Amino acid sequence: MAGGRPVRRRGHGPLDVFLEQQPSSARSIWVAQLELGGNAPFIVFEDADLDKAVDGAMVAKMRNMGEACTAANRFFVHRSVAEEFGRRLAERMGALVVGPGTREGVDVGPLIDRTGRGKVEELVADAVERGARVLVGGRTPEGPGCFYPPTVLAGVDPASRLMGTEIFGPVAAILTFDDEDEVVSRANDTPWGLVGYVFTEGLDRALRVSERLEVGMVGLNTGLVSNPAAPFGGIKQSGLGREGGRVGLDEFLEYQYLAVPVG
Known part of the structure; x- marks a missing residue:
């Protein structure tokens, strides 16, 4: 945790490496953006x-x-x-x-x-x-x-x-x-x-x-699918989230909803 905010982590690598790290990561809240391979x-x-x-x-x-x-x-x-x-x-x-x-x-x-x-x-x-x-x-x-x-x-x-x-x-x-x-x-x-x-x-x-x-x-x-302007990432066991383009930036943002009474 950093200042009470969830840590955001981006990772590239094999699925088995991520699974080995899960137990230690579970002690705190963090947001993962992961690319874990493909077939x-x-x-x-x-x-x-x-x-x-x-x-x-x-x-x-x-x-x-x-x-x-x-x-x-x-x-x-x-x-x-x-x-x-x-x-x-x-x-x-x-x-x-x-x-x-x-x-x-x-x-x-x-x-x-x-x-x-x-x-x-x-x-x-x-x-x-x-x-x-x-x-x-x-x-x-x-x-x-x-x-x-x-x-x-x-x-x-x-x-x-x-x-x-x-x-x-x-x-x-x-x-x-x-x-x-x-x-x-x-x-x-x-x-x-x-x-x-x-x-x-x-x-x-x-x-x-x-x-x-x-x-x-x-x-x-x-x-060739890689393009810095396009969202890069997969589904299933290939990972979580996207990187690249506007979607990749959104992964590192938090949305705040502000309710204001009118009248």
């Missing part, structure tokens, strides 16, 4: 512009080597275009040069540490054991550093471990779907709800699916 679905419908979809996937997946709360994790691609989308994405991701950021010509650098890389290795191995096909990457390079190659997996089993957690690495897991109701249900089948990505040329479908997704933000035909 973003990336949906590509049969009428999508595949060039736009692949461009969006490169941004949504590979920004910061996939170590971002907004990173696309689960790629739901309509069965009729899944093979072509996977081929194009694998070609683009496979062309990226991995190495130290100080080296000329390098596109992407290392993961945060060996623990983070080990998690990615385990998730990919589990998916492959369950029948996923490696279209590109999937093998840890030899030598020093915590590098891991951009990886595309196709035919991923929905029961794979990487479908239920933040990957936090350069791995795109592709699953196929056949209709709108199916993909919305599967996209929402997660405790997280930060962001979703939808690629379609149909405006009606774009708006309809966006409204049905249980997320705080939606990227329509774009892989």
